[in-house]
Amino acid sequence: MTPPLALGDLQRRIVAELGPEVVVSSDTALYARDDGAEGPFVPGLVVRPTGRAQIAPLLRLCHELGVPLSPRGAGTGTVGGCLADHGGLVLDLAGLRQILDIDERSALVTVEPGVITAELQAAVAARGLFYPPDPASSAKCSIGGNIATNAGGPRACKYGVTGAFVLALDVVSGSGQPLALGHRSLKGVTGYDLVHLLVGAEGTLAVTAAATLRLLPQPAAAFTLLAAFPDEAAAAAAVLACRRAGLSPAALELADRTCTRVLLSAGELAVPVPEASGALLWIELDGDEAGLDRALRRAADCCRDAGALAVELAGDEPTRERLWSVRRALSYTLRARWPRKISEDVAVPLGRLPELIAAARQIGARNRLDTASFGHAGDGNLHVNFLYDPTADPSSPQRVRAAVAQLFTATIALGGTLSGEHGVGLAKRPYLPVEQPPELRDLQRAIKRAWDPKGILNPGKKI
Numbered sequence: 357m358t359p360p361l362a363l364g365d366l367q368r369r370i371v372a373e374l375g376p377e378v379v380v381s382s383d384t385a386l387y388a389r390d391d392g393a394e395g396p397f398v399p400g401l402v403v404r405p406t407g408r409a410q411i412a413p414l415l416r417l418c419h420e421l422g423v424p425l426s427p428r429g430a431g432t433g434t435v436g437g438c439l440a441d442h443g444g445l446v447l448d449l450a451g452l453r454q455i456l457d458i459d460e461r462s463a464l465v466t467v468e469p470g471v472i473t474a475e476l477q478a479a480v481a482a483r484g485l486f487y488p489p490d491p492a493s494s495a496k497c498s499i500g501g502n503i504a505t506n507a508g509g510p511r512a513c514k515y516g517v518t519g520a521f522v523l524a525l526d527v528v529s530g531s532g533q534p535l536a537l538g539h540r541s542l543k544g545v546t547g548y549d550l551v552h553l554l555v556g557a558e559g560t561l562a563v564t565a566a567a568t569l570r571l572l573p574q575p576a577a578a579f580t581l582l583a584a585f586p587d588e589a590a591a592a593a594a595v596l597a598c599r600r601a602g603l604s605p606a607a608l609e610l611a612d613r614t615c616t617r618v619l620l621s622a623g624e625l626a627v628p629v630p631e632a633s634g635a636l637l638w639i640e641l642d643g644d645e646a647g648l649d650r651a652l653r654r655a656a657d658c659c660r661d662a663g664a665l666a667v668e669l670a671g672d673e674p675t676r677e678r679l680w681s682v683r684r685a686l687s688y689t690l691r692a693r694w695p696r697k698i699s700e701d702v703a704v705p706l707g708r709l710p711e712l713i714a715a716a717r718q719i720g721a722r723n724r725l726d727t728a729s730f731g732h733a734g735d736g737n738l739h740v741n742f743l744y745d746p747t748a749d750p751s752s753p754q755r756v757r758a759a760v761a762q763l764f765t766a767t768i769a770l771g772g773t774l775s776g777e778h779g780v781g782l783a784k785r786p787y788l789p790v791e792q793p794p795e796l797r798d799l800q801r802a803i804k805r806a807w808d809p810k811g812i813l814n815p816g817k818k819i
């Protein structure tokens with residue numbers, strides 16, 4: 357039998373060393389879920405540091421008393437990564453929200469982990485600088501969570517995911533050891549690349565206390581096209597055609613028939629879209645205004661050659677913003693229409709995207725489930741949603757489980773991966789062996805032991 361966790365002792369020592377104000381005593385049930393379907397797991401204890409320096413002593417205490425903990429940023433994750441399924445502590449980093457330094461000369465920003473992504477973007481934009489990673493949750497999610505999940509987003513298509521912007525991290529290991537990793541120079545190859553080992557580690561190796569991120573100059577201009585297609589195959593063909601034409605869109609986002617019908621019926625799209633549309637493509641082009649004109653024409657041609665029913669330009673800022681807010685809200689729009697939604701996040705090599713879209717639809721049909729796919733088509737990353745109503749159809753949860761397993765098998769057969777950006781967390785843990793052989797998982801367990809000898813950091817997740 358597992359001995360009970362020393363939560364009482366831990367709380368007393370935390371209060372003695374760090375003060376009573378760091379212990380969250382009300383509303384701890386709010387920490388029982390993230391934005392996904394896992395849980396509820398009410399934590400045994402919630403601690404919310406008021407300064408970065410409190411993280412190391414806190415982890416030392418957890419290490420000493422063997423109490424497991426889960427770091428939490430803004431809790432917008434979709435796979436249960438920040439949940440205390442172990443009954444231990446949740447380390448709430450949302451209070452650490454300072455932008456510590458914006459170095460305009462070197463185009464760098466240093467932030468605490470709880471800084472909200474959109475706030476960071478606005479702060480650097482005010483200095484003419486640009487932080488491209490833009491998860492659709494950017495108004496709510498935190499940089500610490502983005503680093504721990506290696507978050508993507510629409511603009512990953514051109515600029516890459518969060519990890520492409522992380523240069524240096526201040527972290528605390530599972531034994532409470534503070535470590536400064538990486539460098540503030542754009543290049544640097546001393547030692548192993550531990551920064552990028554921690555990027556995407558889902559809080560299983562260390563807790564991020566501060567991060568230095570590289571920035572770019574703001575693009576001079578940006579335009580969005582919304583193209584409507586008769587079906588998903590035509591939209592996917594347009595994605596490949598844009599890439600083959602040498603275009604480098606900032607974003608190429610696709611919505612399938614289900615999403616298109618929902619958006620059309622809600623009348624939310626900011627530009628006219630033909631009633632017969634069965635798929636949509638958002639294409640964002642940014643850069644130098646002179647070159648953009650030609651790129652816009654070529655992108656529109658690629659869409660029309662692939663069979664587009666209409667291609668509309670959103671040139672002005674309010675229309676662009678409305679189009680993108682519809683895209684960003686798509687997950688919630690679907691959630692409002694179906695009682696339950698299981699969202700997967702598979703990714704395949706770009707050329708296999710049409711097959712992935714077709715496989716998702718076939719799997720939905722085979723299991724008698726509504727399916728809605730949308731997402732980051734430009735980098736082969738599709739959010740496949742199985743939509744169901746367990747009250748009206750009690751056997752549907754079982755069919756969803758079968759559909760998820762079939763989707764993963766199909767994705768791997770296409771040379772893809774179970775998660776493009778949301779991570780493993782609790783949700784994908786049972787499926788990892790589909791993608792990773794035992795020797796690879798053993799190697800990762802050895803890495804975890806080096807960083808977290810007692811296995812207290814998000815135990816059982818990620819690997």
Ligand SMILES: Cc1cc2nc3c(=O)[nH]c(=O)nc-3n(C[C@H](O)[C@H](O)[C@H](O)COP(=O)(O)OP(=O)(O)OC[C@H]3O[C@@H](n4cnc5c(N)ncnc54)[C@H](O)[C@@H]3O)c2cc1C
Pocket residue numbers: 390391426427428429430431432433434436437438449469490491492493496497498499500501502503504505506507508509510558559560562563564565684687688777778781814
């Ligand atoms: C509507 C919606 C749209 C989304 N769109 C996208 C998208 O486009 N792209 C995308 O990639 N994701 C997307 N997500 C998923 C989610 O927003 C991202 O995974 C995000 O990076 C999570 O950040 P967070 O601050 O909410 O982290 P949390 O959910 O709090 O935690 C996520 C993981 O990070 C770990 N963690 C958090 N902070 C730290 C830290 N300081 N040190 C160590 N570990 C830490 C946690 O333990 C957990 O494993 C979306 C979610 C929603 C709800």
